[in-house]
Amino acid sequence: MIASFLRFLRGKARRAPPAQPGAELAALRAQIGAMQARFDLIRQATSDGLWDMEICSPDPIDGDNPFWWSDQFRRLLGYSDERDFPNVLRSWSSRLHPDDAGPTLVAFAAHVHDRTGRTPYDVTYRLKCRNGEYRWFRAQGKTIRAPDGTPQRVAGALTDLTDRNAILGLKRFSEDIIANLPVGLIVADESLRIIRVNRAFLEIFGMQQEGSALARALDAVFRNDALREEAQRVLRDESTRQGIATEWGGKRLRVALAGIRDAEERRRLLVMTEDVTEKQRxxxxxxxxxxxxxxxxxxxxxxxxxxxxxxxxxxxxxxxxxxxxxxxxxxxxxxxxxxxxxxxxxxxxxxxxxxxxxxxxxxxxxxxxxxxxxxxxxxxxxxxxxxxxxxxxxxxxxxxxxxxxxxATAEKIEYLALYDMLTGLPNRRLFADRVEQALMNAQRHRRTLAVMFMDLNRFKEINDTRGHGVGDQVLVKVATRLRAALRGDETLARLAGDEFVVVAQTDDAHAGILIAERLEQALTDPVVTSGGTFSVGVSIGIAFYPSDGTTSEDLLKCADIAMYRAKATGAGHICYRPEMGSELAERMELARKLQRALSEDKLELHYQPKVCLRTGKLVGAEALLRWHDPERGWISPATFIPVAEARDIIGVLGKWVLRQACRQLKAWQDADLASPGRLAVNVSARQLDEAGVADSIQAIVREEGLAPSDLELELTESGVMHHVERAIEIMKTLKRAGFALTIDDFGTGYSSLSYLKRLPVDKLKIDMAFVRDMLKDHHDRTIVTTIIGMARNLDLDVIAEGVEEAAQADTLRAMGCDEAQGFYFGRPVTAEVFAQQWLTPAMQAVCLE
Ligand SMILES: Nc1nc2c(ncn2[C@@H]2O[C@@H]3COP(=O)(O)O[C@H]4[C@@H](O)[C@H](n5cnc6c(=O)[nH]c(N)nc65)O[C@@H]4COP(=O)(O)O[C@H]3[C@H]2O)c(=O)[nH]1
CATH class of the missing domain: 3.30.450.20 (PAS domain)
Known part of the structure; x- marks a missing residue:
C-alpha cells in the first residue's frame, strides 16, 4: 500500500507539465506542499513504519548507506529519536535476528541489483527492539531505477506482524484445541441450535457432520426435559453446571454446561460431553x-x-x-x-x-x-x-x-527320648549310648568298666499299697540319693520302674564293689514321703568289662542276673559269675510259670497235722503250698518260694495262701467235724517287707469270717532276723490282734538270745535238720535239748518238725517238747484226706504207745 502510494507520488511528480516559471513554481510549490501534507497525513495515520534509501554506494547493504526511517518505524522498535536509531542502514541491519539477517540482506541486495525489476522485496524477519525483545515484521519495498535500470533509491514499509500473528495463532490454537479436545463440545445458540461441534462429540455419538445428525445431537444430550430446562437456565444465567450423568447407546456420558457470550455479546451454550464409559469401568x-x-x-x-x-x-x-x-x-x-x-x-x-x-x-x-x-x-x-x-x-x-x-516341644520330645521324665535321669537309650562311649574309652585305655543293675527291695509293695504318687516320690528321692553317691564320671540311669543302672570306669573289681557299697549306703536311711516313711533297700548286681562281656547288652544282662541273685539271697550286692546265667534263666522260667499257675488257680494247699506229744491229740495243722506243673510234675515250695520272693510274687502268693487256708478252716468249722485246732500258715520274710502286711493279714482273716486266734503264723527265723526291728513291730501288731506266732526252722537263723527275748512269739519250731539226726548225732541232740530248754526259760511252747519215727517222738516227749509234726504223725495231704483222717471223732488222736 505504501509502495503504491510512493509510486503515485513519484509518478505525479514526473508527470507535472512545464508551466510559467513564477506561476509554475508557485503551482509546483503548492502541489508539493499538498503532496507533503498528504504524505505526512499518511505517514502519521499508518501503523506501518516507512523507510527510504538513496542508493549512492555500489553496495546496497553497506551499513553506512544513508537511510530514512519514519517515526513510526522507530516507534515499532521502541525508539523515539534519531540519536538512538541513526539514519543509516546499519541501524536496521544490525538489529536483524541472527537467523534472519543473511536471507534478508541477500533478498534486499537481489531486489536492488535486479535491473529488470522482477525480483520483489517482500520478506518477513525479526528485528530486535529496544527492550531486547525480537518482534516479527513484514518488509515490502520497491527500487526506483533510472531508465537503464540503474537503481536510484529504494523505499518501503515495515508491518508489525507479532500481534497479528498472536491473534491469528491464538485463534488457530484454540480451534486446534477445540478440534482435538477429547471432550465432545457443542456450541449452541439461544434456541439450542447447534452452531459448532467438534470431532470428539461426533465420535462419541457416532455421527457424521451433517445436518440431520447434528439436529439429533442435542436430542442425544438432552434426553429429558429436565436437562433441557437446565440447559436453558444455564444459558440464561450464564452459569455453569457440571457432572450431569446420562447415557447414549450403551455409553456412559458426563455432561457439563456453561452459559457464555461470544465476541458479539450473543448468548451461547457450551455443552461439553465426556464419554466416561471406560473411565468408569x-x-x-x-x-x-x-x-x-x-x-x-x-x-x-x-x-x-x-x-x-x-x-x-x-x-x-x-x-x-x-x-x-x-x-x-x-x-x-x-x-x-x-x-x-x-x-x-x-x-x-x-x-x-x-x-x-x-x-x-x-x-x-x-x-x-x-x-x-x-x-x-x-x-x-x-x-x-x-x-x-x-x-x-x-x-x-x-x-x-x-x-x-x-x-520347645521338639526339645521336650528329644528330652523324653533320652531322659526319664520322673527322675530326670538318663533313660535306657541314653544309658546304652553312655555305655558304648565308656566301652570305647575303656578299650582305648585298657581299663575296667563296671555296669551295675539295681532293683529296690520294697518298691512294688509301696507302689501297690500306697499308690503310685507315693511310689513316684520314693523313686525321685532314691534317684537323688543315688546320684549324690556317684562321682561326675559315673553315669546313673533309670531303666524302668524301680530299676536303676550305673556305668563307671574302674581300676579293678574291688573299685566296682566300693561303688556298689556307696550306693547301698545311700539308701540306708529311710525315705520320707508324704505317704509315709519307708526303708528302701537295694539289690545290686555287678558285671565287669571285659571279663563278663564286651557289649552294653551283655554287661547289662550279666548285671541283671547278678542282681536277681542278690535279691534272692538278700545280699546287698553280688558280682556276676558265669554259672548264674543258666540258674537265672531257669528261675525266670519258673517264675513265669508260677505266675500263670497262680492266675489260673492251679495251686493248692495240703495240710499236715500237728500233734500234742503228751496226749497224742491233734492240736493243729500246717497249710503247705502245692504246685503241680503239667511238665515238671510236683514242684517243691522250697524251690518256688525263693523264686516268688525274688520276683516279687510272694506278696500275692502269700495272700492267696492265707485266704485259701481261712476258707478251708471255715469250711471245716462250718461242717459237722471235729476242730482241727489252730491252722498254721507260713509267712515269708519278704512278705514282712510289704507295707501294711499286718493290716492285710487281719483283713483277709476278717473277710473270711474267722478270728485271728484261729490261726498260727509261722515266720522263719532267718526271715525275722533279716529286718529284725521291723519284724518285731509287725509281730507285735499281729500278736495284739490275737494271732499265735511261731518261729519256724528255729536253730538255723542264728538269732541271739537278746533278740529272742524281744520277739512276741508263742512257739519255737525246731528245724527238722536237728530232729532228723538227733538220735544219732550227739551235737544235734544237744541243740534240740538247748532249744527246748531255751523255750522253757522264755516261757514259750516248742514243736519239733520232721518227726519220722516213734523213737524221735518219744525222745522229744521225754525232752519236754510240747508238740510234734512229721511223717510219723501224718504227711501233708489234701483237705479232704486231712478231714477224713483227722477230723472225724474216731481219728482225733494217734496212739503213741
Ligand atoms: N523230710 C521230711 N519232711 C517233712 C516231714 N514232715 C513235714 N515235712 C516237710 O517239711 C516242710 C515243713 O514246712 P516248713 O518247714 O514250713 O518249710 C516249708 C516252708 O518254709 C515253705 N512253704 C511251704 N508252703 C508254704 C507257704 O504256703 N508259704 C510259705 N511262705 N512258705 C511255704 O516250703 C518249705 C517246704 O515245704 P514242703 O516241701 O511242703 O515241706 C514241708 C513238709 O512237707 C518229715 O517227717 N520228713
Missing part, C-alpha cells in the same frame, strides 16, 4: 480391586502367621495384625522402617540371606527375631521375592511363624 475395576485388596488384607490380618511386605530397600510396606501381636509393634510404628534394623540382631545374616533370595527368588529357614520388648524368639521364615512386569525385584513377601512352642 476402570474406576469400578479399581474400586473392586481396592475392595478385593481390602478383603485380602483383612484375610491376611486374620492369618495366625505374621505377614509383612518389605521393599527392596528393606523398608516395611505392610505389617498384618498377627505381626503386631507377635512383635509388639503396631503397623503405624513400623511402616517405612527398615526390617533389618527392627528385627535382626545380626544384619550380616540378613544381607547373606537377601543375596540368596535374589538368586533363587525364595528363601525358607529358621531365624532369631527381636520383639519390641527386646526379647528374642525363633521364627520359621518364608521369603518370596515379588518381581515387576519387567522382572525387576520389587518387594519381598515375608511370612513368619512363631516356632517357640514347636521348638
Amino acid at each position: 476402570l474406576r469400578e475395576e479399581a474400586r473392586a480391586h481396592v475392595a478385593r485388596q481390602r478383603d485380602q488384607l483383612s484375610l491376611l490380618d486374620k492369618a495366625t502367621d505374621a505377614i509383612l511386605v518389605r521393599g527392596i530397600d528393606h523398608r516395611i510396606q505392610f505389617w498384618n495384625k498377627s505381626a503386631e501381636r507377635l512383635y509388639g509393634w503396631t503397623s503405624k510404628e513400623v511402616l517405612g522402617r527398615s526390617e533389618v534394623e527392627l528385627l535382626y540382631d545380626e544384619p550380616s545374616q540378613f544381607a547373606t540371606l537377601t543375596d540368596e533370595l535374589l538368586e533363587h527368588d525364595e528363601w525358607r529357614g529358621e531365624l532369631m527375631h527381636r520383639r519390641k520388648d527386646g526379647s528374642s524368639f525363633a521364627v520359621e521364615s518364608h521369603w518370596t521375592l515379588v518381581r515387576s512386569e519387567d522382572h525387576q525385584p520389587q518387594s519381598v513377601l515375608v511370612i513368619n511363624t512363631d516356632i517357640t512352642q514347636r521348638k
Whole structure:
C-alpha cells in the first residue's frame, strides 16, 4: 500500500507539465506542499513504519548507506529519536535476528541489483527492539531505477506482524484445541441450535457432520426435559453446571454446561460431553480391586502367621495384625522402617540371606527375631521375592511363624527320648549310648568298666499299697540319693520302674564293689514321703568289662542276673559269675510259670497235722503250698518260694495262701467235724517287707469270717532276723490282734538270745535238720535239748518238725517238747484226706504207745 502510494507520488511528480516559471513554481510549490501534507497525513495515520534509501554506494547493504526511517518505524522498535536509531542502514541491519539477517540482506541486495525489476522485496524477519525483545515484521519495498535500470533509491514499509500473528495463532490454537479436545463440545445458540461441534462429540455419538445428525445431537444430550430446562437456565444465567450423568447407546456420558457470550455479546451454550464409559469401568475395576485388596488384607490380618511386605530397600510396606501381636509393634510404628534394623540382631545374616533370595527368588529357614520388648524368639521364615512386569525385584513377601512352642516341644520330645521324665535321669537309650562311649574309652585305655543293675527291695509293695504318687516320690528321692553317691564320671540311669543302672570306669573289681557299697549306703536311711516313711533297700548286681562281656547288652544282662541273685539271697550286692546265667534263666522260667499257675488257680494247699506229744491229740495243722506243673510234675515250695520272693510274687502268693487256708478252716468249722485246732500258715520274710502286711493279714482273716486266734503264723527265723526291728513291730501288731506266732526252722537263723527275748512269739519250731539226726548225732541232740530248754526259760511252747519215727517222738516227749509234726504223725495231704483222717471223732488222736 505504501509502495503504491510512493509510486503515485513519484509518478505525479514526473508527470507535472512545464508551466510559467513564477506561476509554475508557485503551482509546483503548492502541489508539493499538498503532496507533503498528504504524505505526512499518511505517514502519521499508518501503523506501518516507512523507510527510504538513496542508493549512492555500489553496495546496497553497506551499513553506512544513508537511510530514512519514519517515526513510526522507530516507534515499532521502541525508539523515539534519531540519536538512538541513526539514519543509516546499519541501524536496521544490525538489529536483524541472527537467523534472519543473511536471507534478508541477500533478498534486499537481489531486489536492488535486479535491473529488470522482477525480483520483489517482500520478506518477513525479526528485528530486535529496544527492550531486547525480537518482534516479527513484514518488509515490502520497491527500487526506483533510472531508465537503464540503474537503481536510484529504494523505499518501503515495515508491518508489525507479532500481534497479528498472536491473534491469528491464538485463534488457530484454540480451534486446534477445540478440534482435538477429547471432550465432545457443542456450541449452541439461544434456541439450542447447534452452531459448532467438534470431532470428539461426533465420535462419541457416532455421527457424521451433517445436518440431520447434528439436529439429533442435542436430542442425544438432552434426553429429558429436565436437562433441557437446565440447559436453558444455564444459558440464561450464564452459569455453569457440571457432572450431569446420562447415557447414549450403551455409553456412559458426563455432561457439563456453561452459559457464555461470544465476541458479539450473543448468548451461547457450551455443552461439553465426556464419554466416561471406560473411565468408569476402570474406576469400578479399581474400586473392586481396592475392595478385593481390602478383603485380602483383612484375610491376611486374620492369618495366625505374621505377614509383612518389605521393599527392596528393606523398608516395611505392610505389617498384618498377627505381626503386631507377635512383635509388639503396631503397623503405624513400623511402616517405612527398615526390617533389618527392627528385627535382626545380626544384619550380616540378613544381607547373606537377601543375596540368596535374589538368586533363587525364595528363601525358607529358621531365624532369631527381636520383639519390641527386646526379647528374642525363633521364627520359621518364608521369603518370596515379588518381581515387576519387567522382572525387576520389587518387594519381598515375608511370612513368619512363631516356632517357640514347636521348638520347645521338639526339645521336650528329644528330652523324653533320652531322659526319664520322673527322675530326670538318663533313660535306657541314653544309658546304652553312655555305655558304648565308656566301652570305647575303656578299650582305648585298657581299663575296667563296671555296669551295675539295681532293683529296690520294697518298691512294688509301696507302689501297690500306697499308690503310685507315693511310689513316684520314693523313686525321685532314691534317684537323688543315688546320684549324690556317684562321682561326675559315673553315669546313673533309670531303666524302668524301680530299676536303676550305673556305668563307671574302674581300676579293678574291688573299685566296682566300693561303688556298689556307696550306693547301698545311700539308701540306708529311710525315705520320707508324704505317704509315709519307708526303708528302701537295694539289690545290686555287678558285671565287669571285659571279663563278663564286651557289649552294653551283655554287661547289662550279666548285671541283671547278678542282681536277681542278690535279691534272692538278700545280699546287698553280688558280682556276676558265669554259672548264674543258666540258674537265672531257669528261675525266670519258673517264675513265669508260677505266675500263670497262680492266675489260673492251679495251686493248692495240703495240710499236715500237728500233734500234742503228751496226749497224742491233734492240736493243729500246717497249710503247705502245692504246685503241680503239667511238665515238671510236683514242684517243691522250697524251690518256688525263693523264686516268688525274688520276683516279687510272694506278696500275692502269700495272700492267696492265707485266704485259701481261712476258707478251708471255715469250711471245716462250718461242717459237722471235729476242730482241727489252730491252722498254721507260713509267712515269708519278704512278705514282712510289704507295707501294711499286718493290716492285710487281719483283713483277709476278717473277710473270711474267722478270728485271728484261729490261726498260727509261722515266720522263719532267718526271715525275722533279716529286718529284725521291723519284724518285731509287725509281730507285735499281729500278736495284739490275737494271732499265735511261731518261729519256724528255729536253730538255723542264728538269732541271739537278746533278740529272742524281744520277739512276741508263742512257739519255737525246731528245724527238722536237728530232729532228723538227733538220735544219732550227739551235737544235734544237744541243740534240740538247748532249744527246748531255751523255750522253757522264755516261757514259750516248742514243736519239733520232721518227726519220722516213734523213737524221735518219744525222745522229744521225754525232752519236754510240747508238740510234734512229721511223717510219723501224718504227711501233708489234701483237705479232704486231712478231714477224713483227722477230723472225724474216731481219728482225733494217734496212739503213741
Ligand atoms: N523230710 C521230711 N519232711 C517233712 C516231714 N514232715 C513235714 N515235712 C516237710 O517239711 C516242710 C515243713 O514246712 P516248713 O518247714 O514250713 O518249710 C516249708 C516252708 O518254709 C515253705 N512253704 C511251704 N508252703 C508254704 C507257704 O504256703 N508259704 C510259705 N511262705 N512258705 C511255704 O516250703 C518249705 C517246704 O515245704 P514242703 O516241701 O511242703 O515241706 C514241708 C513238709 O512237707 C518229715 O517227717 N520228713
